[in-house]
Amino acid sequence: MTRDVVIIGAGQAGGRAAEALRKVGFDAPVFLVGEEDRPPYERPPLSKSVLTGKSDAGAAALFGPEFYDENRIELVIGTRVTRIDPAARKVELAGRAALSYGHLLICTGGRVRELDFADRRLSGLHYLRTAADAEALRDSMARAGRMVVVGGGFLGLEVAASARAFGIEVTVIEGAPHLLDRVLPPAIAERIAALHVRQGVTLRLGCPVVGIRAEGGAVTSVETADGRSVPADVVVVAAGIVPNVELAADAGLQIGNGVVVDEFCRTAAPGILAAGDVANHPNALLGRRLRLESWQNAQNQAIAAAKTIGGQGAPYAEIPWFWSDQYDMNIQVVSVPPATDATVLRGDPESGHFTCLSLFEGAVVGATAFNMGKEVRAARMLIEHRLHVAPAELADTSVRLRDIAEKHLAAVPADRASEMIR
Ligand SMILES: Cc1cc2nc3c(=O)[nH]c(=O)nc-3n(C[C@H](O)[C@H](O)[C@H](O)COP(=O)(O)OP(=O)(O)OC[C@H]3O[C@@H](n4cnc5c(N)ncnc54)[C@H](O)[C@@H]3O)c2cc1C
Numbered sequence: 001m002t003r004d005v006v007i008i009g010a011g012q013a014g015g016r017a018a019e020a021l022r023k024v025g026f027d028a029p030v031f032l033v034g035e036e037d038r039p040p041y042e043r044p045p046l047s048k049s050v051l052t053g054k055s056d057a058g059a060a061a062l063f064g065p066e067f068y069d070e071n072r073i074e075l076v077i078g079t080r081v082t083r084i085d086p087a088a089r090k091v092e093l094a095g096r097a098a099l100s101y102g103h104l105l106i107c108t109g110g111r112v113r114e115l116d117f118a119d120r121r122l123s124g125l126h127y128l129r130t131a132a133d134a135e136a137l138r139d140s141m142a143r144a145g146r147m148v149v150v151g152g153g154f155l156g157l158e159v160a161a162s163a164r165a166f167g168i169e170v171t172v173i174e175g176a177p178h179l180l181d182r183v184l185p186p187a188i189a190e191r192i193a194a195l196h197v198r199q200g201v202t203l204r205l206g207c208p209v210v211g212i213r214a215e216g217g218a219v220t221s222v223e224t225a226d227g228r229s230v231p232a233d234v235v236v237v238a239a240g241i242v243p244n245v246e247l248a249a250d251a252g253l254q255i256g257n258g259v260v261v262d263e264f265c266r267t268a269a270p271g272i273l274a275a276g277d278v279a280n281h282p283n284a285l286l287g288r289r290l291r292l293e294s295w296q297n298a299q300n301q302a303i304a305a306a307k308t309i310g311g312q313g314a315p316y317a318e319i320p321w322f323w324s325d326q327y328d329m330n331i332q333v334v335s336v337p338p339a340t341d342a343t344v345l346r347g348d349p350e351s352g353h354f355t356c357l358s359l360f361e362g363a364v365v366g367a368t369a370f371n372m373g374k375e376v377r378a379a380r381m382l383i384e385h386r387l388h389v390a391p392a393e394l395a396d397t398s399v400r401l402r403d404i405a406e407k408h409l410a411a412v413p414a415d416r417a418s419e420m421i422r
Contacts, residue, residue, distance in 0.1 A: 002100045003028035005309060006091055008081045008247065009107035010034025012042055012295065013276025013302040015062040017105055020306035022071045030073050031099055033091075036130060037078040039063070044295055046134035047155055048325050051141065051162035057131035084251035086269045103309045106248055106259055106267075106274040107302065110241030110293065115150070118212040118237075124219035125212065126236045128155060140234050144168050148222045148232040150209050152179035154324045156238030157192065160201050161326040170201045171230050173222060175208035182240075183336050187343040188356045188368050192331070194349075199327055204230070241293060243278045256280055258291040263315035265305035275305040284317040285384055288338070294322040319380050328352070330371050334379045337365035344394045346401070347372065355379065355401070362388045378402040385409055 005021060007014045010032050018032045034040070040062040049055035068075045076096070083092040084104065092098045112127040114120060120127070124144075126137045137159075141147070147163050149156040152174030160170045174181070180189040193203055204224065211223035212235060221229045243258045253267050254260040258280030265273045265281065276298040280291040292301075296318065304316035323332045329352065340358040347354030355375045358366035363386040367379035378401035382389065387408040394404065 001089070001102060003102040004031065004100060005029070005103045005105065006031045006033065006099050006101040007105045007107055008033055008084075008091065009109055009244075009276070009278075010036065010040045010075065010077055011107060011109050011276065012040060012062065012298040013109065014105070014107035015040030015302075016299045017107060017275060017302040017306045018073045019063070019067075019071070020303040021310060022073075024307055024310035024312050026306070026310040028102070030071075031076060032073055033076045033079055033081055033093065033099075035078070035080045036132075038131060039065070039068075039075060039077060041131060042295065043129070046131060047128060047158040048162065050131075050134045051138055051159065052165050053138065057134055060131070081247060084247050084272070086251050086253075086272060089271060102271060104272045105265075105302075105305055105309070106272065106278060107276045108244035108247065109277040109298075110243045112237070113239045113242050115209070115212065115237055115239065117210070119214075121217075122212065122214050122219050123217055124232070124234050126234065128159065128236065128238065129241070137234075137236065141166060141168065144234040146232050147171070147234045147236065148173060148230050149236045149238060150222065151238035151240070152176070152203070152205070153182065153238060153240065154180065154322075156236065157196065157326055158324060159236050159238060160196060161199070164199050164201060164327070168234075171204060171222075171232070172196065172201055173204045173207055173209055173224060173230065175206070177206040179203070179205070183333060184368060185340045185343055185358055185366075188358070191349060191356065191368075191370065192326070195326065195329060241277065243291065245278060248272075248274065248278075263317065264308045264313045265301060265316060266308060273305045273308060275301040281316065283320075284315060285319055286317075286335070290320075290336075292320055294320060296321050319384050321376070321380070328371075330373060332369045332373055332376050334367040334369075334376060335365060335383050340365060342391065344391045346375075346395050347397050357382075357394050359391070364389060364394070375401045378405040381405040381409060385412065387412070 041060040045060045080094040090098045112129050146169045149172045163170050178186045178189045208225040213221045219235045221231045245255050248259045249255045259274040261274050277293045282289050342359040344357045353371045355369045355372045364382040382405045
């Protein structure tokens, strides 16, 4: 049987997995097959510096062009994988010969969730996932006076902030009663709402979008459930993603909010693994399964999958972390707890430098650092060990968060600490 590795999806996860395979000394052929017509790149700049014109989408390439030859990675771009045949250990490609695999790594990520009532081809209507999407939106923004962003998650808010840099009038419309409904408790999301309002963004919360109006094939306004209409020459829909599971589903793999894998990134099918935005995995640190859509997970889970393939596998589990840049605010989020019952404010929001800590039943379960990257490591320590710290102590900025975390970690009995780390 061949030892060849085929990676489906030449995005961040696919690219990092190919790199990691060589780093762990795996020497058989590696095929990296991607549908987009560009080599792997990172997406975070697309909603930030690419939209504001501070960088080019090309600058986000994962590797220089020499990387593929030097590492003997067969990069096949502009090509869709159309079928996985687990019994024959083969994948079929559109317009090319099929590839046999010893290991198959599914890194197909996700695609934008589209509005089912709006024609995607309307001029001025944009979605944002790929470099090509970002370039098209940037061009539209250069001519835009009024923009509506549909969806108040991190992506939509970054687009709003980028548009304000050009003086575009921006309205963000969100169906949930507060911004960032899926990731942050309301008390923290309100801080981000206030930031946007200060920057002149109009927020319409708790207000589902029900229609997009157009004239002559170009958008003119967005209709909301309360019967109102918001005029716009550019509409950006940022309503989340749908994981690309169809190939895996058709191959009979288990699906459940993503491709279901174990802590070694393996599906139940021999030789087939998955990583990145598409993978639903168990996290021993959090004690539950989740599917993450983040730079950190796309990179590190892909590396974990490559190690499994290379015979050096170790269980993958990290406290989730991601960041967002909006205006002059760097926001870093540590963990996405399913439930919280209190929020502690550490620092003065007026100063633009503060951290919000989320608690559940007395334990620190999440943190959001606003221009306070230096507190992220300590927050992670508190969360990873589910440390119980009194709110007043957490709020005391005269003591470094790191010192608070270390003090409480030292007080944890050794047997409990090792159990928690496991
Ligand atoms: C605009 C934007 C900004 C972001 N900003 C941040 C941020 O600030 N911080 C953060 O933590 N995360 C951010 N993210 C999220 C992060 O970029 C993603 O989590 C990451 O890109 C996921 O990587 P992936 O490789 O798993 O999936 P993807 O990036 O979706 O890549 C999957 C690739 O597989 C290809 N593919 C799919 N099906 C097939 C097929 N059948 N055949 C061949 N190829 C296929 C797709 O075309 C795609 O190129 C951002 C995402 C976007 C879109």
